[in-house]
Amino acid sequence: MTEVDLIMLLAAALFAGFVDAVAGGGGLIQVPALLVALPAESPATVFGTxxxxxxxxxxxxxxRYARRIALPWGIALPAAIAAFVFSFAGAAAVAWLPKDVVRPLVLALLVVVMIYTVVKPNFGAVAGERLATHPERRLALLAGAVLGFYDGFFGPGAGSFMIFAFVRFFRLDFLHASGAAKVVNFSTNAAALAYFVPSGHVLWITGLAMALFNIAGALLGARLALRHGSGFVRGVFIVVAALLIARLGYDTFA
Structure with missing residues (x-):
């Protein structure tokens, strides 16, 4: 890997951390950069790193979100636990279900999500009335299972889907939904590493160097989200969704 490649990876990690902290979708930036910089490595090693x-x-x-706002732990923790378990199942499913079958469906869902968010300007602006405790937790387990499986199996846009789910089905505003999504995202990342580390599919020096810049970007993104609130998160969410649609559309039809 050349010095130029390393600088590109660190810059990508910085921007990916920023985007992920606000609206999800950091993998849209970081994974392509790794694929370009590490052409000789297997996809598993790229994803593990x-x-x-x-x-x-x-x-x-x-x-940072947890220190500044009251996160909905009654939703976030059950969803995170289910996501951890089913992220493993998603990784295992790669062997028998072709990803090409899933890509058009994900593309269609992203289009629906973005259109729904754009045409409803008040969507996620403020929190709505919450569900009763037990139904809400059951729904959180279901959402965590579905999104965890998706993240383990395919991945692109998982963080954005999580935010949308927390706003649409749990009636959170975008700011609190983004904070809750980070808890679930952390869980799915941990599950993925539990799969990739024992099999040796992690480049530790590269990954840890990128982690420092990812942290810096995440701290900046979380700070701006907390300062500017749900409207800022919603705007970045729409931009990220549009970029994801463009990327998946190119991969599907090119």
């Missing part, structure tokens, strides 16, 4: 870099940024963003 990406998760190593990401988990530090996601963890720091989650801590």
């Amino acid at each position: 990406n998760k190593l870099a990401s988990i530090f940024g996601t963890g720091n963003a989650a801590l």
